[in-house]
Amino acid sequence: MEPNLALQAAIRARLVASTAVVALVPATSIKDANGVPATFPCILLGEGQTVPGGNIARTSHEVFADLHIWQKESGLAFSKQVTGAIRGALTDSRWNVPGLHVADLHVTSSRFLRDPGGQHSHAVLSLSAIVLETAP
Numbered sequence: 001m002e003p004n005l006a007l008q009a010a011i012r013a014r015l016v017a018s019t020a021v022v023a024l025v026p027a028t029s030i031k032d033a034n035g036v037p038a039t040f041p042c043i044l045l046g047e048g049q050t051v052p053g054g055n056i057a058r059t060s061h062e063v064f065a066d067l068h069i070w071q072k073e074s075g076l077a078f079s080k081q082v083t084g085a086i087r088g089a090l091t092d093s094r095w096n097v098p099g100l101h102v103a104d105l106h107v108t109s110s111r112f113l114r115d116p117g118g119q120h121s122h123a124v125l126s127l128s129a130i131v132l133e134t135a136p
Contacts, residue, residue: 003061004048010097018089024082037070044068059133069123076112079123083110105129
């Protein structure tokens with residue numbers, strides 16, 4: 001499996017298992033989707049990149065993923081709250097990802113954006129992970 005897809009599934013599982021996250025965003029609104037969402041609030045998963053690592057067997061990878069947080073609000077407070085809850089849900093160092101060992105995962109940045117129309121807040125939380133393929 002593509003390491004990015006496997007990690008995305010594990011991130012979603014971690015988010016929907018977090019009471020702090022689902023208290024703010026329903027589990028059904030944490031999904032892989034494109035564009036401006038139809039329902040608010042939501043967390044959209046999907047964009048990512050996998051870069052091969054440097055080990056001789058080519059079984060290590062650096063995986064990048066973006067999470068998009070959306071809400072109907074004129075400010076940015078809710079998006080910042082959700083971003084904090086996501087950070088908390090991802091801090092556990094033990095990850096269960098079939099076929100991968102997650103050696104490191106951390107937030108590389110969080111950006112908070114205003115909708116030019118003034119109706120939505122949008123945050124982008126960027127993650128980076130070092131993963132190693134394991135035997136199936």
